[in-house]
Structures are given as C-alpha cells and as structure tokens.
Amino acid sequence: MDKRRTVEVRKTTIFVIVINGLQIAMMAVILVLVFMGHARTLTRTSGRVLAVIAALIVSSGAYFDIRDALNTRSLLLRSEDMDSTIRNMAAMNNSLRAQRHDFLNHLQVVYSLIEMQDYAEANRYIEQVYGKIHALSRAMKTANPAVNALLQVKLAAAEKAGIPVTLEILSDWRELPLEGWEMCKVLSNLIDNALEKLAETSGERRLRIRLEEDLHGYRFDIANNGSPIPPELQESIFQPGFTTKGSGHGMGLYIARSTLTRAGGTLTVHSDERETVFSGTLPKAMPPQE
Numbered sequence: 001m002d003k004r005r006t007v008e009v010r011k012t013t014i015f016v017i018v019i020n021g022l023q024i025a026m027m028a029v030i031l032v033l034v035f036m037g038h039a040r041t042l043t044r045t046s047g048r049v050l051a052v053i054a055a056l057i058v059s060s061g062a063y064f065d066i067r068d069a070l071n072t073r074s075l076l077l078r079s080e081d082m083d084s085t086i087r088n089m090a091a092m093n094n095s096l097r098a099q100r101h102d103f104l105n106h107l108q109v110v111y112s113l114i115e116m117q118d119y120a121e122a123n124r125y126i127e128q129v130y131g132k133i134h135a136l137s138r139a140m141k142t143a144n145p146a147v148n149a150l151l152q153v154k155l156a157a158a159e160k161a162g163i164p165v166t167l168e169i170l171s172d173w174r175e176l177p178l179e180g181w182e183m184c185k186v187l188s189n190l191i192d193n194a195l196e197k198l199a200e201t202s203g204e205r206r207l208r209i210r211l212e213e214d215l216h217g218y219r220f221d222i223a224n225n226g227s228p229i230p231p232e233l234q235e236s237i238f239q240p241g242f243t244t245k246g247s248g249h250g251m252g253l254y255i256a257r258s259t260l261t262r263a264g265g266t267l268t269v270h271s272d273e274r275e276t277v278f279s280g281t282l283p284k285a286m287p288p289q290e
Helices: 002-036 044-115 119-137 145-160 180-199 253-260
Strands: 164-171 205-213 219-224 266-271 276-283
Touching: 002 044, 044 119, 145 164, 145 180, 145 205, 180 205, 180 219, 180 253, 180 276, 253 266, 253 276
Parallel strands: 164 205
Antiparallel strands: 205 219, 219 276, 266 276
C-alpha cells in the first residue's frame, strides 16, 4: 500500500472518530438543556420529542461511523503486517535466487583450484562459500515460509549491526494456530526490541532465538544480554503506550502479548543482570471464538 494513502486513511479514521464523538457529546448537552427547561423557544413536549429523535439519529449514525472507522483501522494494521511479511519473503527469495545463480560459478572456481592442486586455497574458498550458504539456510528450518523469511531478515540485520545470534530451531512449527503473518508480528516486535537493547550495550553482545514445541503447544524464547528491565517495570512494559525511550509509541510488546493472548497463548519476561528473556507459548489449537 502506498505510504501516502496509508497516512490519509489513518488521518481520516481518526478524524471520523473525533468528530462523531463530539457530535454525541454535543447532543448530550442539548438533551440536558431541553430537559432542564433552558430551550424556551420550544414547547416542552415538542422540544423533548425533537431532541430525542435527533439524539437517536445522530448517536446511531455516530456509533456506526466509529465502528466502521475502527474496523477500517484494524484492517489497515493487518494489511501493513501482511505487507511486511511479503517484503521479508521477497528478500529471502532474492537471496536464494542469488545463491542459485552463483552456485555454478563457485563449483567452477573450486574445480579449477583442485586441478591446479592448490588444495589449501580450495579449502579456504569452500569454507567462505559454506559460511554464506549456512547463514541463509539456518533460518529455513521451519515449515512456515513467513517465519523463515522473518528470521532470515532479522539475522541479516543482526549481522549488519555486529550482533552474534544463536538460533535454535527444535521444531518445524508445522501447524501453528496463528497465521504466519501474525506470528511474524509477534517475533518481529520481540527481536526488534532485543536488537534495540543490544545497540545500546557496550562490550559482548548476544541474541538468542529458540523455537520448540511439546505435547501441549509451541514455545519460543527471545533472549539478549542487554541492560536488565527493573523488576517493578516487568509487567508495565506490556501496557499500551508504555515506553522508556524518548521516542516511539510503546506498542510493540503490547501487540505481541495481545496477539498471543487472543490465540490462547502467553508472553512473559524474566530479566536479571545476566540476560532478559521473553518467553511465549501457543496451544496447538485456537480457543473457541465467542
């Protein structure tokens, strides 16, 4: 979606909500004035009837407008999340295509080095090529293409920032109860939060990502050794709008937890001087929708 159009839709929905909210408030004031006897130009009966009818019309219209605006905003946010997932998958696809394109060239170089009996150089070349292939392939161990694409993009971002990542994928997450793009939204917010913490950390930096499952459901841990979260703030960080930064909206952790909670899952945090670990769970079946 075009960024300009996205901004216009956001502004429109906010405008509709605010204006209709004011309409309801103004109609409430008119009702109070009429029933308190301040509207002298109307007879008591006709004034009350008109006021009630007008209030019903305006209030019902405002209610539906606000409901539609909130639905539109929700659809817009979902569209943005899906767009982000598509971009991640496109980036991973481009990386795979580049590897396939270069593979024959690599074989030719190795073959030439072996023919010249330069085995040491051939070994070094193979190690370099293997390292590049391994960096991409280690993120492609789940059965969910969207999750694979997200992990590949985040690993590349961590590598660019000079942050070592330990990735442990102990399950293929084949039958997640969440849509792939929704799971990506959760993981993306948590990994981005960890990378931001580590960007502010001096000395050794570590990011650990672990995906697994058991008989009851799916689990994951996102851990970093950045500055710890004070105990008194470890629940507040999941509240909407809470942030310790000078900028930002403080919605990432709230979105991550609420997304898992709607699917019957959990998101908790444990933080001490050694590391901060966000642990999430998902049951193997979605809870019944009310």
